[in-house]
Every structure is written in C-alpha cells, then in structure tokens.
Amino acid sequence: MPFAAAKRLQKLPPYIFLEIDRLKKETLARGIKVLDFGVGDPDVETPRPIVAEMKRAVARPENHRYPLGPGKAALRQAFTDFYAEKFGVKLDPADEVTTLIGAKEGVAHMALAFVNPGDTVLMPDPAYPVYYNGTVFAGGVPYFIPMTRKTNYEMDLDSVPKQVLRRAKLLWINFPHSPTGTCVTKEFFRMVVWHARKYKFAVCHDAAYIDLTYDGYQAPSFLSVPGAKEVGCELYSLSKPFNMTGWRIGVCAGNTDLVAGLRKIKGNLDSGQFGAVQDAAVVALRNHDKFISKMVKTYTLRRDLMVDALTEAGFRVNRPKGTIYLWAECPRGKKSMETSAALLREYGILATPGVGLGLKHGEGHLRFSLTCPTAHCEEAAKRLKRGGM
Ligand SMILES: *Cc1c(COP(=O)(O)O)cnc(C)c1O
Numbered sequence: 151m152p153f154a155a156a157k158r159l160q161k162l163p164p165y166i167f168l169e170i171d172r173l174k175k176e177t178l179a180r181g182i183k184v185l186d187f188g189v190g191d192p193d194v195e196t197p198r199p200i201v202a203e204m205k206r207a208v209a210r211p212e213n214h215r216y217p218l219g220p221g222k223a224a225l226r227q228a229f230t231d232f233y234a235e236k237f238g239v240k241l242d243p244a245d246e247v248t249t250l251i252g253a254k255e256g257v258a259h260m261a262l263a264f265v266n267p268g269d270t271v272l273m274p275d276p277a278y279p280v281y282y283n284g285t286v287f288a289g290g291v292p293y294f295i296p297m298t299r300k301t302n303y304e305m306d307l308d309s310v311p312k313q314v315l316r317r318a319k320l321l322w323i324n325f326p327h328s329p330t331g332t333c334v335t336k337e338f339f340r341m342v343v344w345h346a347r348k349y350k351f352a353v354c355h356d357a358a359y360i361d362l363t364y365d366g367y368q369a370p371s372f373l374s375v376p377g378a379k380e381v382g383c384e385l386y387s388l389s390k391p392f393n394m395t396g397w398r399i400g401v402c403a404g405n406t407d408l409v410a411g412l413r414k415i416k417g418n419l420d421s422g423q424f425g426a427v428q429d430a431a432v433v434a435l436r437n438h439d440k441f442i443s444k445m446v447k448t449y450t451l452r453r454d455l456m457v458d459a460l461t462e463a464g465f466r467v468n469r470p471k472g473t474i475y476l477w478a479e480c481p482r483g484k485k486s487m488e489t490s491a492a493l494l495r496e497y498g499i500l501a502t503p504g505v506g507l508g509l510k511h512g513e514g515h516l517r518f519s520l521t522c523p524t525a526h527c528e529e530a531a532k533r534l535k536r537g538g539m
Pocket of ligand 1: 190251252253254255278324328356358386387388389390395398399400
C-alpha cells in the first residue's frame with residue numbers, strides 16, 4: 151500500500167547529495183582517489199579526555215534514567231562559565247540556558263515553539279538548510295535575505311522591505327556564517343537588536359562556528375550587545391569546535407521566553423540528551439581553550455593551502471576569518487553542479503554545489519569543507535597546480 155508523505159515533506163527542496171554521491175562512486179570506480187571536501191563533518195577524533203569522561207559516565211547509574219528537561223545543572227553551569235570567560239556574557243543557568251540534542255534540534259524546535267502557520271521568518275540565503283526546513287514544517291513562510299557577491303556576502307537587513315519586517319515573527323542569523331564564512335562585529339548585532347525592537351520580532355543566532363575563528367579574530371556573541379537578551383537567543387553547538395558531531399549536544403541561551411518555549415516543546419517531544427553525553431560536554435567546555443586552539447591551527451593551515459590553490463585555479467574565493475568552509479565562486483560564471491562534476495571528473499576533488507545550500511542564492515558557487523585531512527588538502531593543491539590528476 152503506498153503511503154503518501156505529509157504535505158510538509160513535499161515542501162523540502164530537492165536533495166542534490168544523492169547525485170553527488172553517484173558521481174563520487176563513479177570516480178572511485180575509475181580507480182581514482184577522491185579528495186572529499188563535501189560534507190562538513192570533522193575528520194579529527196573527539197579529544198581523548200572527553201571520550202574518557204564519557205566512558206566513566208556511562209557506568210554511572212544516575213545516567214541510566216530519563217535526563218531532566220533543561221539539562222544537567224553542571225552542564226548549564228559549565229556553559230555559563232564558558233560564556234562569561236570567553237564572550238563576557240552573563241547568563242542565569244536557571245532560566246536562560248537549556249541543553250539541546252545538537253543545535254539542529256534547537257533550530258527545528260524553535261520554529262515549532264514560536265512560528266504559527268503563515269508567520270514570516272527571515273533568514274539568510276545561502277544558509278544552513280534547517281532554518282528553512284524548520285520554518286516550513288511549522289507552516290511558516292520563509293523570506294530570504296541574500297548573501298551574495300552583490301551584497302559583499304553580507305546580510306543587509308535594510309534591503310528587506312518595511313512591510314516584511316513588520317510582519318516578521320523571527321529572524322535567523324548565523325555568524326561566522328555557513329557557507330560564506332562572513333563574520334561580523336558587535337556593531338552589526340547592535341543594528342539587529344535595533345531592528346528587532348522596532349519591528350518586534352525574535353532573533354535567533356546560530357553560533358555553530360563562534361569559536362572556530364582565525365588570524366586572531368574572535369567572533370562576538372550576539373548576547374554580548376545591550377538589549378540582545380530582551381529580543382533573542384543564541385544556539386551553541388559542541389559539534390564542530392570539539393569534533394563531536396556524532397554526540398549530539400548543544401545549548402540554547404538567552405531570552406527567558408524563548409528558552410522557556412523551547413523547553414516546553416522539548417519536554418513534550420524529546421526528553422533531552424543522555425546524561426553521559428552531558429557529563430562529557432562539561433569536560434569539553436571546562437577545557438575549551440586547549441581543545442579548540444588545536445583545531446584552529448589545523449583549519450588555518452588547510453584554509454591557506456586551499457585558498458591559494460583555488461585562487462590560482464581560477465576560483466574567486468575569500469580567506470574566511472571563521473567557519474570551516476570556503477565559498478568559492480565558479481570560474482567563468484559556470485553553474486555549480488556542472489563545475490562540481492568537472493572538478494570531480496578531472497581532479498578527483500569533491501565539493502558541494504552551491505545550489506544545494508541556497509534556496510535562491512547559492513548558485514554559481516562551490517563549498518569546500520576544510521574537514522578533509524591536511525594531506526588531502528596538499529594533494530588537492532598539487533592536482534590543481536598540475537591541471538589534472
Ligand atoms: C553543523 C551546524 C549546525 C548543527 O549542529 P549540531 O549541533 O551538530 O546539530 C547548526 N548550524 C550550522 C550553521 C551548522 O553548520
């Protein structure tokens with residue numbers, strides 16, 4: 151018996167990654183070693199002390215029961231201390247912090263908690279796809295703010311018509327921004343707070359890459375500007391900075407109404423993350439500097455290798471001060487799918503076509519994820535220089 155999926159599933163954009171996977175298999179079948187810059191999933195293992203704590207925590211009977219809704223007090227406190235130390239942000243762990251089963255879960259559930267059918271949700275484009283997915287699942291209407299070469303890859307709120315701002319319920323921002331690598335100063339966040347107050351919408355800042363920054367740049371927390379907590383919240387993820395994508399752990403912090411709404415949805419749909427993972431996350435946050443600075447060094451090296459090689463090969467690409475991505479404009483105005491296929495065929499290099507990352511404005515670009523081993527970055531640079539494999 152055929153079961154028709156719910157209409158909300160039909161609103162999702164076509165999934166291009168199956169086609170990419172097919173091309174990858176084809177290349178491998180030709181006996182070519184594929185250098186994979188496709189997925190944004192760290193290749194380096196989780197730091198050993200975090201794994202060690204997980205092993206101990208699994209054995210503790212207290213972790214064998216349902217986790218508590220907002221997350222363990224010890225984890226909320228560790229996060230609060232981390233944010234005070236690193237970003238100068240004061241938080242109350244009692245009602246301004248809640249743990250997540252990864253930031254992705256928080257993004258999706260935030261929409262369920264605050265978006266009514268027909269509500270307008272502002273979001274960057276290209277962007278992390280879940281702002282869109284979560285919005286349409288909740289029946290909301292996405293409005294895309296372009297981040298293209300024309301806007302210098304920046305997010306220009308003043309480009310949004312006033313009537314759209316007036317009916318907006320929620321704004322998604324994400325800096326350092328995936329996939330463009332664009333970073334902002336506190337001045338930008340102040341301007342966002344000003345708009346949110348004037349037009350009365352909530353701001354959700356996805357800070358997945360807030361501590362993967364380079365060349366001495368430190369990304370600010372949205373919550374560090376005056377008034378931010380009155381209008382918004384920030385989603386933090388341990389996935390990328392601590393190489394913990396598989397563990398599923400993140401935090402939402404900020405405005406008490408937003409945190410309470412999210413807690414309510416989560417209390418009814420999930421029961422929080424396994425206590426042992428939360429214990430391990432405490433070890434990560436309490437040693438953040440040591441773990442993260444190592445990854446920053448690794449990504450800086452890879453970034454520089456790849457930016458130089460791609461530039462020489464005819465791509466127009468910025469040297470980002472944050473994220474783990476390069477957002478490269480295809481040479482000669484070529485389409486992204488075509489360029490991606492050619493790069494794979496001729497160089498054995500796999501990059502994600504921009505059409506898969508932007509609903510309207512991702513075309514003409516490729517995303518290179520720096521989660522590819524450094525030796526593979528060196529090999530990719532060599533192949534590009536040689537003009538083939
Ligand atoms: C990886 C990523 C996330 C999701 O993080 P998880 O904590 O693993 O769910 C959210 N936003 C952006 C921009 C990301 O790149």
